[in-house]
Amino acid sequence: MNMDEIRRAREEADCLANEEAVEGALDRMASEITARLADRNPLVYTVMNGGLILAGRILTRLPFPLEVAYLHATRYGHATQGTLLDWRVRPTQDLRNRTVLVLDDILDEGHTLNAIIEYLKAEGASEVLSAVLVHKEHDRKAYPGMRADFSGLDIADRFLFGCGMDYKGYWRNAPGIYAVKGL
Ligand SMILES: O=P(O)(O)OC[C@H]1O[C@H](OP(=O)(O)OP(=O)(O)O)[C@H](O)[C@@H]1O
Numbered sequence: 774m775n776m777d778e779i780r781r782a783r784e785e786a787d788c789l790a791n792e793e794a795v796e797g798a799l800d801r802m803a804s805e806i807t808a809r810l811a812d813r814n815p816l817v818y819t820v821m822n823g824g825l826i827l828a829g830r831i832l833t834r835l836p837f838p839l840e841v842a843y844l845h846a847t848r849y850g851h852a853t854q855g856t857l858l859d860w861r862v863r864p865t866q867d868l869r870n871r872t873v874l875v876l877d878d879i880l881d882e883g884h885t886l887n888a889i890i891e892y893l894k895a896e897g898a899s900e901v902l903s904a905v906l907v908h909k910e911h912d913r914k915a916y917p918g919m920r921a922d923f924s925g926l927d928i929a930d931r932f933l934f935g936c937g938m939d940y941k942g943y944w945r946n947a948p949g950i951y952a953v954k955g956l
Pocket residue numbers: 820821822823824846847848849850855877878879880881882883884885886938939
């Protein structure tokens with residue numbers, strides 16, 4: 774990997790939401806999730822890798838009993854355009870009659886979340902809700918009007934990184950939401 778290019782991408786990127794805006798969004802999402810799920814004993818799935826940061830930052834804001842688990846599905850790899858969903862780790866828990874919450878970094882076209890939700894329902898979950906830090910604004914969703922049940926920030930139609938989202942495998946650790954220059 775050309776590390777000069779990776780460093781330059783961060784330096785030249787446009788910041789579309791700073792750390793303070795992300796914190797505010799996390800607080801609001803946590804309140805909404807708590808209001809909806811506090812009495813539901815949910816099983817909370819993190820979609821690896823992108824959902825890792827949202828999970829780490831929101832789970833401690835949820836003051837009610839829940840179980841955590843992860844699954845790994847990817848559609849983009851290190852590319853900036855998605856292809857078919859590649860399941861790397863499928864859920865192993867017993868989902869029958871469970872309320873499930875899926876955490877991911879972004880709903881872009883929504884094919885990833887759609888496939889995961891359908892899979893969890895087929896495995897017997899009684900209710901599957903979703904939460905994403907970023908809802909990308911465009912009209913190319915998997916179905917018209919698609920939205921997660923809980924969204925943090927609506928962000929412009931650019932290629933984004935930070936808060937779990939990667940640029941060529943890097944900068945998931947960047948604390949805000951950034952858009953790659955020219956993309
Ligand atoms: O709404 P969509 O257009 O389907 O895209 C959203 C998905 O793309 C990213 O995952 P990616 O495939 O890049 O894998 P990653 O989580 O390892 O980054 C992101 O984490 C979402 O899971």
